[in-house]
Amino acid sequence: MQATKNKQMKSIKIIQLLLFITSGFSLIMVSCQKMERPPLGEIIQDPLPPTLVIGDSKSYWPFDGNARDTGQYKLVTSVKTISYVPGVAAVPAVTGGEAAQIGSGGYLVVTSLPSELTAPGSFSVAFWMKGVGPVQGGAQGLFAISKSTEFWGNFEMFLENLNNGAEAFIKVHMYNKNAANGVGEEWSEVKVPGALNKWTHIAVTYNAATSALTIFADGQPTLINNKILGGGSYGALGWNNVTGLVIGSFAFQVTPTLANHGAETWAKSFNGALDQFRIYTKALTPAEVQNLFNNKL
Numbered sequence: 044m045q046a047t048k049n050k051q052m053k054s055i056k057i058i059q060l061l062l063f064i065t066s067g068f069s070l071i072m073v074s075c076q077k078m079e080r081p082p083l084g085e086i087i088q089d090p091l092p093p094t095l096v097i098g099d100s101k102s103y104w105p106f107d108g109n110a111r112d113t114g115q116y117k118l119v120t121s122v123k124t125i126s127y128v129p130g131v132a133a134v135p136a137v138t139g140g141e142a143a144q145i146g147s148g149g150y151l152v153v154t155s156l157p158s159e160l161t162a163p164g165s166f167s168v169a170f171w172m173k174g175v176g177p178v179q180g181g182a183q184g185l186f187a188i189s190k191s192t193e194f195w196g197n198f199e200m201f202l203e204n205l206n207n208g209a210e211a212f213i214k215v216h217m218y219n220k221n222a223a224n225g226v227g228e229e230w231s232e233v234k235v236p237g238a239l240n241k242w243t244h245i246a247v248t249y250n251a252a253t254s255a256l257t258i259f260a261d262g263q264p265t266l267i268n269n270k271i272l273g274g275g276s277y278g279a280l281g282w283n284n285v286t287g288l289v290i291g292s293f294a295f296q297v298t299p300t301l302a303n304h305g306a307e308t309w310a311k312s313f314n315g316a317l318d319q320f321r322i323y324t325k326a327l328t329p330a331e332v333q334n335l336f337n338n339k340l
Contacts, residue, residue, distance in 0.1 A: 101160070120153050128141065142171070147312065152287060163324040168186055169321045174314060176208055181204055183313045185313055187292075189287050199214075199215070200214070233258050254274075259332045262332055
């Protein structure tokens with residue numbers, strides 16, 4: 044009788060143990076089900092940072108801590124007495140926001156150019172400058188495309204000596220071997236009030252189809268607006284004896300010289316900083332120049 048009772052008690056305990064294990068397993072399953080992640084819906088991504096539209100510039104020096112040409116040409120650039128300072132960049136987190144400070148006797152030079160740049164047809168150059176005014180003690184070179192057989196380059200742009208505070212006196216020299224009038228040399232000059240001691244955007248455009256030259260300051264045409272070169276027959280630009288280009292000085296001021304003579308005492312490097320320097324083998328439209336200025340490109 045006692046043995047039968049003991050067997051019944053063992054059976055009851057076994058059944059209770061099984062019920063306990065089964066109950067625990069069910070709880071575990073329920074818990075696991077509750078911990079499962081719900082099905083994923085459409086993934087919403089953060090918006091991309093704004094894209095800086097730099098246009099179709101053939102060469103572009105952003106000067107963000109280096110002198111690399113990041114445009115199509117990727118010209119190999121050497122520097123002398125250049126440092127990097129805060130620039131005009133609208134979005135420093137994207138561009139780095141630095142500019143090239145041209146020191147005394149400093150410049151950037153390229154001595155190997157693609158053939159396209161020796162016969163560009165139409166042409167534009169655009170950049171930001173922060174020059175120290177008044178300009179004293181000699182003219183200051185801004186940009187040049189050399190001509191090894193002449194004093195002046197195929198293209199030369201500089202600030203003339205002018206004791207007039209923040210007014211910039213900009214001179215542009217151009218030569219064109221294709222000019223129908225057979226001369227090919229043109230000079231243009233304009234005074235731009237308030238262009239020094241602050242960041243100012245400068246652009247020079249030449250349209251081969253119309254022979255028109257325009258100089259822009261802060262996105263707007265200056266008095267040099269659609270100046271017709273060669274009486275309308277200046278035509279597509281073609282340059283002779285090109286040995287390189289210079290940013291921040293004259294072609295004859297670099298060592299070794301890119302002109303037919305050496306440095307002049309009246310000629311100086313640019314006294315200030317340059318930023319977002321671009322070269323185009325097209326004539327920028329007024330809207331494109333305005334865009335560069337508006338967006339600090």
